Amino acid sequence: MGAPRESVMRKKRYEDSLQESQLNEFVQSIDRPSAVFTLEGKLIKANKLAAALLTAEFIKALSFQQWKSEKGMLRQKVIQDNKCFVCIARKIDLVLHQFYFVYIEKENTKREVPVLNNIVGCVMDSAQEGIYITDGEGYTLKINDTYSTITGIAKQDVEGKHVSELIMRGYFDSSVTAKVIKYRQKVSVMQKINNERNIWLVSGTPVFDKYNNLILVINTLYDMTKLNELQERLKKQALSLKEQEREIEKLRSKASEIPGFIAQSRVMDVTVDRINRLSKVDTSVLILGETGTGKNVIAEKIHSLSDRKNGPFIEVNCGAIPESLFESELFGYRKGAFTGAANEGKQGIIESAEGGTLFLDEIGEMPLALQVKLLTVLQNKKVRRVGDVKGRDVDIRIIAATNKEPKVLIEKQKLREDLYYRLSVVTVDLPPLRDRKEDIYLLTKHFLDKFNRKHQKQLKLAKEVYFTFEFYSWPGNIRELEHIVEQLVVLNDGPVVKETDLPESFQQLLSSRPAYYDEGRKPLKELVNGFEKRYIEELWEEHQDIYEVSEKLGLHRTTLLRKAEKLGILLKKTNKD
Structure with missing residues (x-):
């Protein structure tokens, strides 16, 4: 009897801890003074706005003892520095703890609620998406019929209430409205609503008045079930098209040693040769290179040229997955492995790559504890799901990449040394774009053609632009080049993009280059003569012989x-002719 009860208590403590964490996150995100107190009046958490107000005298003025005997939303006025503030409090009950959530506003704060007329209401109710509208401070103005149908939330339960109160009452697990108010821009989140298992995609859009005051937040809720069904249909329709595109790509790149790979510089010869060799073997590979050098492209090329080309190629950015989700996402989990786990369990990313290639980018961002499990996968070709006792056989190839020096990662304990040696059976060093000057023209042409097609334009780049691109250092490498070319295509109507159209980052380069660079506009013979004259004069000045x-x-x-x-150079002879 003792063990089950202890298990229940552990679960309750875990749920309390999770709720407190969510509460703290919400308090910090609110753009008004907000704080959490114990029932006795001890301050637990406060955001920055509240911290500036909550002096000892202010807290002492709050009637915590009187609040204990009252229910619902509590209001109390507090005078400080000749200003009157209204404190709005609500009692929050967790499994093992109780406390007050308090937010503060000036007494003269006015909340002007925009009038939503019948026409707007009819338009909202005819929409297929769920719509939830709040004012600029987070008070719910209106939800449409679709929102009520999808979520099961009645209009009278939420309209007129603040989103913070609704979160505390369990209507939502997080607030997209609070994030929109904080960041003043469009925000999309996956939201759990009304304590259901389903997760909804919710996008919040801010609306500003002519004075740039936030007056509305329009939240749109999408039924992910319908979206997923549509996505599956589109995937099936796209399969044949994708096969056709692959065939076209092969035909276009027959002249290349590696299909679809753009490189003609000598420094890339070693890389091209190594890719060809690696495609014929089935071993782990570690790709090294600065950000934007195309490590993911190299990994995919190795896969597409290998015997695993008919299997899946799955790319995972280790820096993009929250540490708390990393293990379950990568290794999967068995049913009932933890609170909230799907009843049927879940296959992890590693198992999803069966028969193909798994590309782990930014490997140094993977938690060290999981690097041990990954090492086991490499050694034993088995993966063990979270909550499982036995491992499952897997047949995958792992390619990893990092933009940092592996030895530095090992010294900083970001990368296990034993995992490094397992991954780096063969390494591929990608040179930065500044060391591939011969490839800049081809890459620029490739991106120009790509974005001309995408944006339905026929722009050309002036030869001076190509010259400037070769002088530029490209700290962002190929990714930066791609971004710059698309920016030029989007912002210019043509027909020719000139140097003066280049972004601000290039202007310093243009102003600091040698004066004779501009002579490139002259005839070649005149340019050569000018160079010869300067060079001979410099040598004569140095040697005088x-x-x-x-x-x-x-x-x-x-x-x-x-x-x-011939060149008009006066040479003063110091020796006999």
Whole structure:
């Protein structure tokens, strides 16, 4: 009897901890002074706005003892610094704890609720998506019929109430409205509503008046079941199209050593050769390179040229998955493995890559504890789901990548040394774009064609733009080049994009380049003559000797004298001719 009761208590403590964490997150996100107190009046949490107000005198003025005997929403006025504040409190009950959630506003704060006329109401109720509208402070103005139907929430239960109160009462697990109010921009979140198992996609859009005051937040709720069904239909329809595109890509790149791979520079010869070799073996690979050098492209090319090409290629950015979800997402879990786990369990990403390739980008961002489990997968070819005792056989190839030096990651305990040696059976070092000057023209042309098609334009780049691109250092590498080219296509109507159209980041480069660079607009012969004249004058100034200068130039001295006369260079002889 003792063990089950202890298990129940552990579960309750876990739920309390989770709710307190969510409460703290919400308090910090609210754009008005908000705080949490114990029933005795001890301050637990407060956001920055509240911390500035909650002096010892202010807290002492709050009637916590009187609140204990009252129910519902509590209001109390507090005078501080000759200003009157209204404190609105609500008692919150967790399994093991009780406390007050309090938010504070000035007494003269006015909340002007925009009038939603019958026409707007009819339009809302005819929409297929659920619509939830609040004012600029988070008070619910209206929800449409679709929202009520999807979520089971009645209009009278939420209209007129603040979203913070509704969260505390369990209507939502988080508030997209609070995030929109905080960031003043469109926000989309996955939201759990009315304590149901279903997760909904909710997008919140801010509406501002002519003075840039936030007056409305329009939340749109999408039924993910219908969206997923539509997505599956579109996937099936796209399969044949994707196959056709692959065939076209193969035909286009017949001349390339690696289909679809753009590279002609010598520094990439080693990379191309290594990719070809790695496609013929089935071993782990570690790709090294700066951000934006195309590590994911290399990984996919290795996969598409290998015997696993008919299997899945799954890319995972280790820095994009929350640490709390990483293990269950990567390794999967058995049913009942933890609170909230799906009844049927879930297959992890590793198992989803069966027969294919798993690409782990930013491997140094993977939690160290999970690196041990990944090492086991590499060694034993088995994956053990969360909550499982036995491992499951898997047949996958793992390619990892990082934009940092592996030895530095190991020293900082971001990467296990034993995992590094397992992953780096073979490494591929990708050079930055600044070391691939010969490839810049081809890559630029590729992206220009791509975005001309996408945006239905026919822009061309002036030759000066190509010259400037080769002088630029490209700290963001290929990704930055792609971004710049699309920006030029989108912002220009053409027909030719000039240097003056380049972004601000290029203007300093244009103003600091050598003066003779602009002579590139002159005829080639004139440009060459100007360069020869400057070079000979510099050598003469340094050596003041016809023999030494002619030797440096690799010319006979009489040839040098004729050239100097032709170019108008006065050479003062110091030795015999």
